[in-house]
Amino acid sequence: MNQKCNPIGVFDSGIGGISTLKEMIRELPREHFIYYGDTANAPYGTKSTEEVIGCVRKVVEHLQEKQIKALVIACNTATGAAAAVLRKELTIPVIAMEPALKPASEKREGGSILVMATPLTLQMEKFNLLMKKYGEGAVRVPCPGLMELVEADDGEGALEYLKHLFSQFDLDKVDAVVLGCTHYVFLRDMIRDLLPDHTAITDGNAGTARQLKRVLARNGLLNETGEGKVEFETSGGEKDLKLMRKLMQSE
Numbered sequence: 001m002n003q004k005c006n007p008i009g010v011f012d013s014g015i016g017g018i019s020t021l022k023e024m025i026r027e028l029p030r031e032h033f034i035y036y037g038d039t040a041n042a043p044y045g046t047k048s049t050e051e052v053i054g055c056v057r058k059v060v061e062h063l064q065e066k067q068i069k070a071l072v073i074a075c076n077t078a079t080g081a082a083a084a085v086l087r088k089e090l091t092i093p094v095i096a097m098e099p100a101l102k103p104a105s106e107k108r109e110g111g112s113i114l115v116m117a118t119p120l121t122l123q124m125e126k127f128n129l130l131m132k133k134y135g136e137g138a139v140r141v142p143c144p145g146l147m148e149l150v151e152a153d154d155g156e157g158a159l160e161y162l163k164h165l166f167s168q169f170d171l172d173k174v175d176a177v178v179l180g181c182t183h184y185v186f187l188r189d190m191i192r193d194l195l196p197d198h199t200a201i202t203d204g205n206a207g208t209a210r211q212l213k214r215v216l217a218r219n220g221l222l223n224e225t226g227e228g229k230v231e232f233e234t235s236g237g238e239k240d241l242k243l244m245r246k247l248m249q250s251e
């Protein structure tokens with residue numbers, strides 16, 4: 001069978017990666033995507049690196065049974081913990097993501113940059129290296145518990161969380177906020193309303209989608225004739241699948 005027609009496997013600890021998936025569909029409308037939310041094992045961001053690698057291995061084993069032609073880690077936390085391991089172990093291309101600090105650094109005008117991400121992402125060596133390169137003025141802002149509010153579709157809870165979080169900073173001096181967890185992208189409008197107009201907001205989704213396209217093209221794996229298809233799977237339950245479909249339909 002022509003590998004070009006095979007699906008692309010995408011995963012996250014839950015629904016966050018659907019924000020990435022939407023960008024990928026915009027960029028590559030003819031591809032067949034299988035999205036896996038590892039909801040039963042969420043959150044990843046408060047686990048150890050070893051625990052996350054263990055979870056990710058199981059997800060990837062499952063996706064490989066579907067003959068995926070490429071793997072997208074639509075999760076900053078799983079990237080930091082497991083991308084290097086997966087790249088060593090797998091023969092298919094692995095596309096990963098990291099907090100969009102580089103584009104945020106380009107928006108900096110002498111103020112600070114708040115990098116919102118999970119505790120594990122912000123602790124990892126991969127992130128330290130990113131900070132060394134682009135982290136002038138950047139502050140680590142771990143957000144334990146925030147992904148859970150997105151998973152629970154708890155808008156009010158998220159708003160309270162964010163108000164409290166931002167009250168700790170002098171926002172007039174914040175040039176950019178990095179949404180360094182794919183879940184937080186679903187809170188972008190809420191975050192926008194809480195920040196001054198001059199503060200930029202960055203996330204890695206569009207960059208990841210473009211990278212996927214480049215990698216598929218380079219490997220002769222672009223599906224140029226397919227009709228485009230998305231399937232959802234989860235280690236959670238029916239309720240999670242329902243939320244996935246709802247988010248997929250939202251703007």
Ligand code: DGL
Pocket residue numbers: 012013014016017042043044045046074075076077078118121147180181182183
């Ligand atoms: N969506 C994930 C990320 O981009 C992490 C959420 C979690 O499982 O803690 O980092």
